[in-house]
Amino acid sequence: MDNATNALSSLGGITSVARVEGVLFDIDDTLVDLKSAAIKGFHLLTAEDFENVPMDERHRIARDYADDGAGAYERYMSGELTFLGQRVERIKRAYGLAGLDAPPAEALGGWCASYERAARSVWAPFPDVHRCLDELDAMGIPYGAVSNNVESYQREKLGAAGLERISILVGSDTAGAPKPDPRPFHVGCRLLGTSIGTTLYVGDNPINDVQGARDAGLIAILLNRAPDHKNDSGKCIENLASLPRLIAGNTRFLGAPGCE
Incomplete structure (x- = not known):
């Protein structure tokens, strides 16, 4: 098994893909503070x-x-x-x-x-969000959001936070169920136009986001912004600045569980 396949396997139990082809994000406390x-x-x-x-x-x-x-x-x-x-x-x-x-x-x-x-009045993205999305754009990787709230409300939130560029959005109402049910994740992949096994999900909740995405067949990684946040989910990142680099060189996903 090559390094890229090993890398993705360590994240989500996926052993048949060579690279991430699309990214789905949680919104609350992942993209928007x-x-x-x-x-x-x-x-x-x-x-x-x-x-x-x-x-x-x-x-x-x-x-x-x-x-x-x-x-x-x-x-x-x-x-x-x-x-x-x-x-x-x-x-x-x-x-x-x-x-x-x-x-x-x-x-x-x-x-x-x-x-x-x-x-x-104070909804805003985290400082690392736009740079991450800029780099994903440059890499030609499509992205969207899957959230445990109604789609219309979350679309307003993205707009108020200056994140209108995220046009693909799945809410729990439009998916028919909230995370960790697999349906929201699968709808997100369909809207991105990427296969389930090559789509990476990034979120701050170990159960609803990470375990839910993995159970749905996606690759998943925990965004652990809080230094005192207990992490039992394996590999994680502390901010979104490192995400494009990790995607570009999948071997960086290798190694012992922990945050980068």
């Missing part, structure tokens, strides 16, 4: 109510909100909660962590609308 936007929006909306909460505790609660410590988003993906409902659950948890009563039910809709405007 959603966590930073969520934290900024949360601080803005809670500034008055949390004025007596110590600042370090406010930061801790904001991070918990951004990380969905309530586990509400998965309940939304499973159909148990609406999109507004999952956000309400996160708000209630945040206020509870601060020892405060959450806004009354009749005010929560307005809170969520104001939060949405605040977060949208």
Whole structure:
């Protein structure tokens, strides 16, 4: 088995291809810095109510909100909660962590609308994204995005973040199921015009992104931007700057599990 085949085998159990022919990305906290936007929006909306909460505790609660410590988003993906409902659950948890009563039910809709405007105003790509996409363009490698949110909302997010260049987008609604179901990955490959076994998926979630993509037959690699993020998924990268180089020389995928 040659080095390129070994390289791809180490990523996704694929042993029949010689190179990556297309790339699919997750969006939230892979291309768009959603966590930073969520934290900024949360601080803005809670500034008055949390004025007596110590600042370090406010930061801790904001991070918990951004990380969905309530586990509400998965309940939304499973159909148990609406999109507004999952956000309400996160708000209630945040206020509870601060020892405060959450806004009354009749005010929560307005809170969520104001939060949405605040977060949208600071949606932005990570600094390494455009350079990575420029290099993929130069290499002639098509790319797109597969996300666990509705397509229309994520398309607005890409536009607000200045990533309109990503024209191929699959949402959980248009695919008929969220990741890690194989359908979103397969629809993405079809839209890219690449075979499943030669398409690389890049995302920040070890289960929904990496394991889901591998189970669907794609090559997959974890984007591990957080230095304290526990990685049990084998090979990973710490940013997107190194991705084109790894694709151009597949042998760089070889070696012990870990991040580059």
